[in-house]
Amino acid sequence: MIEAKDLHFTYPTGLEALKGINLTVDDGEFLAVMGQNGAGKTTLVKHFNGLLKPTTGEVLVDGVSTRDVSVAKLSRNVGFVFQNPDHQLFSETVEDEIAFALKNFGFEEAVIKKQVDWALNLLDITQYRKTSPFMLSGGERKRVALASILAWDPKVIILDEPTIGQDHQQKEKLQQFILQLNAQKKTVVVVTHDVEFVAECNPRVILMSQGKILAEGIAEKVLTNPKLVAQASIVPPQITQIFLELADLGLPTDVIDVHEATKILLGRLRERQ
Amino acid sequence: MSVFEGFKFRKVSSVVHNLDPRIKFFFVCILFVMAIMFTKLLALVVLFFIPLPFVFMARVNRQWLRSLRGAALFAIFIFATNILVGYFYPGSNKQIIPPVDTTTEYLILLEYASAMTLRFVVLIASFSMFFLTTSPDHLGLALQQSHIPYEFCFAFTTAVRFVPVLADEAQTIMDAQKARGLELERGNFLKRVRNYIPILIPLIVNAIRRSLELAEAMESRAWGASEKRTNLYTLKLRRADYILVVVSVLMLALAVYVWLYVSIPSLTALLSL
Numbered sequence: 218m219i220e221a222k223d224l225h226f227t228y229p230t231g232l233e234a235l236k237g238i239n240l241t242v243d244d245g246e247f248l249a250v251m252g253q254n255g256a257g258k259t260t261l262v263k264h265f266n267g268l269l270k271p272t273t274g275e276v277l278v279d280g281v282s283t284r285d286v287s288v289a290k291l292s293r294n295v296g297f298v299f300q301n302p303d304h305q306l307f308s309e310t311v312e313d314e315i316a317f318a319l320k321n322f323g324f325e326e327a328v329i330k331k332q333v334d335w336a337l338n339l340l341d342i343t344q345y346r347k348t349s350p351f352m353l354s355g356g357e358r359k360r361v362a363l364a365s366i367l368a369w370d371p372k373v374i375i376l377d378e379p380t381i382g383q384d385h386q387q388k389e390k391l392q393q394f395i396l397q398l399n400a401q402k403k404t405v406v407v408v409t410h411d412v413e414f415v416a417e418c419n420p421r422v423i424l425m426s427q428g429k430i431l432a433e434g435i436a437e438k439v440l441t442n443p444k445l446v447a448q449a450s451i452v453p454p455q456i457t458q459i460f461l462e463l464a465d466l467g468l469p470t471d472v473i474d475v476h477e478a479t480k481i482l483l484g485r486l487r488e489r490q
Numbered sequence: 491m492s493v494f495e496g497f498k499f500r501k502v503s504s505v506v507h508n509l510d511p512r513i514k515f516f517f518v519c520i521l522f523v524m525a526i527m528f529t530k531l532l533a534l535v536v537l538f539f540i541p542l543p544f545v546f547m548a549r550v551n552r553q554w555l556r557s558l559r560g561a562a563l564f565a566i567f568i569f570a571t572n573i574l575v576g577y578f579y580p581g582s583n584k585q586i587i588p589p590v591d592t593t594t595e596y597l598i599l600l601e602y603a604s605a606m607t608l609r610f611v612v613l614i615a616s617f618s619m620f621f622l623t624t625s626p627d628h629l630g631l632a633l634q635q636s637h638i639p640y641e642f643c644f645a646f647t648t649a650v651r652f653v654p655v656l657a658d659e660a661q662t663i664m665d666a667q668k669a670r671g672l673e674l675e676r677g678n679f680l681k682r683v684r685n686y687i688p689i690l691i692p693l694i695v696n697a698i699r700r701s702l703e704l705a706e707a708m709e710s711r712a713w714g715a716s717e718k719r720t721n722l723y724t725l726k727l728r729r730a731d732y733i734l735v736v737v738s739v740l741m742l743a744l745a746v747y748v749w750l751y752v753s754i755p756s757l758t759a760l761l762s763l
Contacts, residue, residue, distance in 0.1 A: 304662050
């Protein structure tokens, strides 16, 4: 469980990025952190594995303050997938890249081999085992980066903008994959701008603006509130936009799911006939 | 990475900022030459104070101090190397007769090592003052008006401009690798150096990738289309610039005089009197 208590953070440059965040992320929860650029989303999640330490207030991971533990130790339980895979890839082969963290954590050789195989398979990149990560396409590099984190099977997985630079098909796969992880009782925290992605996963959402939490709740409630989303400089999902515009016809306005929308519209059509 | 902070330009207006970059560079170079001329601690202490008024006039003291702090590690390294070399190969220092055994000789060695360290600090202090108060644009202009081919000027200003970008990127890469269990401070000296490989490779690869992208972006904006470039702004020497030239030349003349005709006493000798 991750808890932020009255968390404030100011960068050395004087920029006050977080202004009193109170938040609990339960075990096995799926949370999306949304908000405009510079709202403090990445700054917040960087506190969850101790990359940043609170200026005041505190962050507890499983009851232990992040101030008292090294990033390496926290990372064993909290995996963080950075936005840009190019900020981490350095090995000669994909295989070595995935084994890097496992070696750092001091796993045994046999376990490393097993976990690397498992992660390669999980992200469907076994064929690139001996390839240089620099030779891969952007989407593939992203998958290697993801595999290199999942390889040590952390309890919590933080993904910073996972959908950026992915084509539709990859995004769909990623979405299935994240839902699957969550179904396996992993805690998943996603930082994203992608409303459509969030709408389809329907996690708990926190909306951030200027270093504060503006609202929180399930995606269906938060993303369908036009005032709130406007404050956080995001646009409601397209399905919601349609339903908001058709509100005069007596249609519900809290719809974010395509299937649900189809059902409602079909029901209306049948009533008319 | 704080040493980079000391070379990051911030737009402010002050007497020092408004000086002609060519003259300021000339002044800093004179300081450089003077720092190389003298090996006595007393002389270098005096040199250390010369850039101070400029730093205060430009109100960049905080950033300037940060750059000195950033250079501290390297300064300690220089100090330690000088002590070790002076101790084990005392013949290399003319003031000490091997073997080093008397208190005076230890003091001389200590003074010599301090002087060498201070020489480095003087260089960082003066060049940091220069870069903190000179915008990359002005620097480029200065080079161009010194009849250096535009391609070289551009390469130079781009390099300077990308220093802070690279510093930011290095920080992100460090975070990404720390999140994969890399502990930079772990292990013996060799292991610690090796710990930096996962940081340096992505940094270099990204820098190359970025430079290629920059080149393509420039080509597509007609880089080099016109033979003779003109500039919106041109640099003109003002009264303060002429004063600084005179001061610089006088300083150099004084330094040469002292170097030729005055034997600067060592602190050790002064104290033992």
